[in-house]
Amino acid sequence: MKTYFTKIEGKSSGFYILLGILGVLAAAGLYSAYLMFAKGHYLTGMNNHVPWGLPIIITIYLIGLSAGSLVLSSLSSVFGKTEYKGFSRIAVYLAALLLVGALLSLGLDLGRPERIMLAFFYLNPQSIFSWNGFLYSSYILICIVYLWAMFKEKEKLVKIIGTLAVVWAVGVHSGTGGIFGFTSGRELYHSPLTPPSFVAAALSSGTGLTIILLVLTFKATRRFLDPQLIVGLSRLLVSFILVVLYFLAVENLTRIYSPASSEATHFLLFSGNVYCLIFWVGLIFIGSIVPAIILFIKKSVSWIVFSSALVVFGVLCERFIIVIPGQVLPSELFPGYEVSSPFMDGAMGSYFISPLEIIQAVGVLAIVGLLYILGLKFFAFLPEKK
Amino acid sequence: MDRRTFLKIGAGVVATTAMGPLPQLVSCLHAKDTKASAKNKWGMVIDVAKCVEGCSVCMDACRKENNVSASNYWIRLATIKPKVPNAKPQPIPLLCNHCDDPFCVKVCLVKASFKRKDGIVLIDEHRCIGCRYCMIVCPYKSRSFVFKHYEETTNPDSPKRQHGVVEKCDFCVSRIDKGLMPACVEACPNKAMAFGNLNDPNSEVAKLIATGKAQRIRPDLGSKPKVYYLGL
Numbered sequence: 001m002k003t004y005f006t007k008i009e010g011k012s013s014g015f016y017i018l019l020g021i022l023g024v025l026a027a028a029g030l031y032s033a034y035l036m037f038a039k040g041h042y043l044t045g046m047n048n049h050v051p052w053g054l055p056i057i058i059t060i061y062l063i064g065l066s067a068g069s070l071v072l073s074s075l076s077s078v079f080g081k082t083e084y085k086g087f088s089r090i091a092v093y094l095a096a097l098l099l100v101g102a103l104l105s106l107g108l109d110l111g112r113p114e115r116i117m118l119a120f121f122y123l124n125p126q127s128i129f130s131w132n133g134f135l136y137s138s139y140i141l142i143c144i145v146y147l148w149a150m151f152k153e154k155e156k157l158v159k160i161i162g163t164l165a166v167v168w169a170v171g172v173h174s175g176t177g178g179i180f181g182f183t184s185g186r187e188l189y190h191s192p193l194t195p196p197s198f199v200a201a202a203l204s205s206g207t208g209l210t211i212i213l214l215v216l217t218f219k220a221t222r223r224f225l226d227p228q229l230i231v232g233l234s235r236l237l238v239s240f241i242l243v244v245l246y247f248l249a250v251e252n253l254t255r256i257y258s259p260a261s262s263e264a265t266h267f268l269l270f271s272g273n274v275y276c277l278i279f280w281v282g283l284i285f286i287g288s289i290v291p292a293i294i295l296f297i298k299k300s301v302s303w304i305v306f307s308s309a310l311v312v313f314g315v316l317c318e319r320f321i322i323v324i325p326g327q328v329l330p331s332e333l334f335p336g337y338e339v340s341s342p343f344m345d346g347a348m349g350s351y352f353i354s355p356l357e358i359i360q361a362v363g364v365l366a367i368v369g370l371l372y373i374l375g376l377k378f379f380a381f382l383p384e385k386k
Numbered sequence: 387m388d389r390r391t392f393l394k395i396g397a398g399v400v401a402t403t404a405m406g407p408l409p410q411l412v413s414c415l416h417a418k419d420t421k422a423s424a425k426n427k428w429g430m431v432i433d434v435a436k437c438v439e440g441c442s443v444c445m446d447a448c449r450k451e452n453n454v455s456a457s458n459y460w461i462r463l464a465t466i467k468p469k470v471p472n473a474k475p476q477p478i479p480l481l482c483n484h485c486d487d488p489f490c491v492k493v494c495l496v497k498a499s500f501k502r503k504d505g506i507v508l509i510d511e512h513r514c515i516g517c518r519y520c521m522i523v524c525p526y527k528s529r530s531f532v533f534k535h536y537e538e539t540t541n542p543d544s545p546k547r548q549h550g551v552v553e554k555c556d557f558c559v560s561r562i563d564k565g566l567m568p569a570c571v572e573a574c575p576n577k578a579m580a581f582g583n584l585n586d587p588n589s590e591v592a593k594l595i596a597t598g599k600a601q602r603i604r605p606d607l608g609s610k611p612k613v614y615y616l617g618l
């Protein structure tokens with residue numbers, strides 16, 4: 001059975017209203033990025049004790065989200081599940097877009113965004129961050145070639161590039177995890193498990209987002225979506241959730257068992273602060289257990305979309321937990337001593353997200369959304385209406 | 387707009403963005419000629435017993451020399467107290483350890499952080515893109531980010547601190563190249579700090595280290611710090 005693809009008309013008032021709203025949000029986001037660039041990062045909530053904030057959280061979140069779309073496209077092109085072929089083009093496009101959004105968020109967070117091209121001129125082979133710059137940009141390129149091969153109906157090339165893209169995605173997510181895992185001076189960052197658990201979280205949040213966007217897009221463009229396909233994806237989603245939970249359990253049990261890191265783990269999990277709340281309520285309960293139970297019991301599309309939204313929210317909490325508490329906790333310069341100084345040595349750092357950072361983050365998401373709906377209008381991404 | 391025009395405009399935007407930083411890039415290519423010699427390996431030994439609680443002479447001298455803003459610290463006087471009853475608090479100056487195997491240099495994605503031949507770890511502020519990964523990995527918290535453009539110049543020979551880059555102690559590299567001591571070492575009224583060539587066995591620092599009593603902060607992390615402490 002051959003699948004035919006078409007563009008959307010993109011002439012309805014709904015389309016233009018959406019375009020307008022996203023455009024305004026995007027402009028606001030870029031303006032706040034400009035303010036940070038022109039006046040300095042004191043406008044953000046970041047400080048010398050917590051130098052990484054919301055933009056980094058959004059960056060690793062968007063990188064992770066792009067994984068799910070790639071899984072979806074590989075189902076048909078690599079694993080031969082032809083019933084998913086109708087989703088394959090839009091999925092690859094989405095994977096590339098989310099990566100573009102991630103790079104945008106990362107670029108706008110730089111103190112000197114105008115120097116970003118230097119990262120391509122001075123590669124440092126010892127820096128995982130430098131490797132990631134290469135991995136991210138080549139991943140976007142692979143997605144573009146992948147799309148091109150799909151448009152030209154080159155079945156064999158699609159299969160080869162699809163396989164390469166899956167391998168590359170593992171590299172992209174492991175490398176992103178490595179940024180944190182390779183940091184030996186911070187107890188909550190340093191872990192060999194970070195790269196694989198990033199792959200797992202990427203798969204679960206990415207699959208969740210893909211389910212939501214597919215259902216919304218097909219509904220908005222009045223296309224028929226076989227519920228069985230969504231149920232199939234939801235089975236994948238529930239297994240990804242369980243893998244994420246498994247990694248979290250292994251990592252934290254190992255940390256809390258070892259006396260050297262048990263204090264830091266207590267701080268994260270049991271000290272009753274806002275991070276414990278985000279971990280237990282946001283990530284574990286709302287973001288993992290509740291959607292896993294719903295997905296086991298309910299098989300209707302609306303319940304699946306609802307639990308997907310919970311998973312997408314849960315992984316946002318996970319990203320927050322990865323980035324912030326590890327910085328808030330002071331590094332132990334003098335074990336066995338109390339330390340104090342005017343530069344807050346030995347004291348807990350604090351980070352409050354500033355409104356400007358939120359506007360910028362929303363702006364980045366709006367730009368991704370804008371490119372998504374414009375893509376639907378200019379390229380034949382969606383299967384023909386039946 | 388058809389697909390072709392859309393692609394053309396897209397390619398134009400990408401190309402223009404890529405060209406933007408080109409002039410800056412060219413000027414950066416010549417940034418790293420230094421007067422360093424591999425014969426020297428600069429290091430510091432600080433006798434904390436001579437250090438006085440509440441004194442801020444080293445911090446003030448550093449700010450004045452390097453035009454550092456009040457929110458950032460290239461050197462800071464911390465107080466440590468053992469977690470036992472009736473322990474005495476001990477003041478201790480903390481600064482960049484100029485590690486021999488520095489994490490910050492390892493992770494810098496544009497090689498803006500680098501180690502000179504004489505072991506001084508520097509930041510090329512014209513190359514730093516301000517990603518702050520070095521601040522994340524430095525276990526000694528030696529680095530500060532310039533959050534706000536700092537106009538005040540107490541020392542016209544030292545550059546103004548532009549916002550958007552990371553800064554830290556450079557052992558007063560321009561003074562060392564003139565044969566002078568770092569500002570903090572010179573300013574200390576109690577002569578608590580000694581600075582010199584670790585490679586030269588006759589230097590004051592080498593002799594103090596040879597006593598076997600000098601300790602470094604968290605050498606277990608493996609970055610081989612070059613700031614030593616006596617009396618800890």
